[in-house]
Amino acid sequence: MTPDAITQTAPEGVLVTTTSASTQSAPTHRPQRADGTPAGDSPQPPVPPAPPTPRRLPTPIRPSAFGADDLLVLVGAAISSLCLVWIVFYQLTSLSGGLGFLICWYLVFLGLTWFGTAQFVERQVATDRVVAVVVVSAAMLMVGIIIFIVGWVTYKAVPTIHWSALFTKDQKVFQAADPNALSNNGVFHAIIGTFEQVMLAVLMGVPFAVATAIYLNEVRGFGSRTVRTVVTAMSGTPSVVAGVFIYSMLILTHVLNYSGFAASLALVVILLPSVTRVVEEVLRVVPSGLREASQALGAPEWRTVWSVVLPTARSGVVTAVLLGVARIVGETAPLLFTAFGSQVINWNAFSKDQGALPLVIWSDVRQAQPVLIDLAFQAAFVLMALVLILFVLARLFSRPRGRGGKRRKARPDEDDFMARIFIPVPIEESESR
């Protein structure tokens, strides 16, 4: 009988016993006498209603309702599982090995988390929590691995970089005894090579890929099922086979010499199926109502595709091209016997062998000279930076133009630069055909 409001309104009546949990929602509860008649019948003037307070739910159902005590359970489970597994793993069973220990620790940690949480909440909620922990730790592992890779390469590369040499010089003067080897050598020849080869591959591959996707999804002509199967199978082609194909078809037969162009042809073989599949998926989510509207205005089929379907899917197509570039920019195997890897700057992709960043990494990191290993890490660093730059550029270019003020207000995060880069642009009212 603690709450004041109830004792005020029904001074002489016998009050219904209330728990402290339910009194927090007092404004919505009419206090009642024991006989069930509303206490409002009493002659006392009505009490002004208290401001509403959020009601505390009996059990936190949602995994997102995560408090300090939940964190404590997690930390406790982590520590106790570490101790338990250490005793069992190393002391009692004399097993060894770090990875096995980590896996056992994680599994026991999950189990203890479940038991610990189940002390406070229902078992179903505890299971929910454990699943949430699994999902979050998987995401953290993923991000952790990426940060580790990027950080490791940066850590190995950046301290040894001579920036001016890296972006201007090649490796034609490399001598292991040279004390200034790092400032006399760079990977500019490989940057040029990779850039030209990838650009040529994109210029040749993307139109074909988009046309194939249009054939598969818009035209749906003769044999499109077969074509789709072939494209799917082609995306499983090992990249070294693509290189061997170009080597045996064009280089051994003296149609081409070792050149960047030959390398880009091999890259096209890799690029085509992946871009085709993604563009096809993107075209599929363009609402079919738009195609009908276009046809009802008297547009021929090619007009519908060119003026309505492709502009609507623009950001998705750009993403597809970007994914294709990311797929081929680090490919090493197709370049081995097509570009062949020159140590000198060669601007002409159509004659003579040409360097490439993956080839520099591949050949230099296995050498005995520390300087060459440093150069390999620098090339890896440049390659990653190149991918990042391409990624940012593509995201910026794929923004829909002239967005209305209304929508901009509705989604303020779009103005944020990072969000502009990393949040994929949804196709409006996606609807499958």
Add this chain to the structure above:
Amino acid sequence: MTTTLPPAAPTGPGHPAQFTGTHVLGEPGQIDAEGVCAWFSGRLVLETVNLVMEQSKVTALIGPSGCGKSTFLRILNRMHEVVPGAQLAGEVRLDGVDIYGPGQRAMETRRHIGMVFQKPNPFPAMTIAENVLAGLKFSRISPANRDDLIEESLTKGGLWNEVKDRLGELGGALSGGQQQRLCIARSLAVKPRVLLMDEPCSALDPTSTLRIEQTIKEIANEVTVVIVTHNMQQAQRVSDYCAFFLAEENQPGRVIEAGRTEMIFGEPTDQRTFDYVNGQFG
């Protein structure tokens, strides 16, 4: 088979085969449908529809779901044939010329007989102005005065005052009702002679619905309107003529009764029509 409207104008060998050129775009046209049947994947869904849609009038097609109204509407501008497995029979004449006749091109037909769909579908990658001009762009016609045409079409669509300061915004930035009026304006910009509307208000709120009904009345003297609707009051409010479609159990859809709207709603001759318009159906 109940048909009440007068027989269609005769067509013969001497009749102009192409309505392109012999008629001016923008003049309201008359559609005669004769013996129209439709199949989906070999199943008959619409049987022998004979119907005349009068010049400069609003004809409403009413009836329960699945009775073939929308199919019939799509046959009127050759949108039926884009559905895989769809077949049809009979003749549809625009001012006496069979639109399914030899030498007639579907693209050309659809410019003369425009269509507005159930769900507003402005092109999301185009601005409001570009949406209005889309039909002309598709036909590779450059209008004499772009701005005038945009204003004229949007005014007819009843949207000009709301969007005149934001023509450069994307079509998707408008509300649902505004988007639908943009679609009407887009269809009117190519100056069709007939405008088909497939439940244009079913996705909209009552205010937007009234706004669009107003628009329909305003454009009716410039273009013949055929509208499919599930809303009895709407059919009564906007239409001059009415056709009641019904598909009885395991039967294809048929026109039960057609005539002036007052007659269909006031004193229908068929008991089934009476039941339907008075809400005593099924």
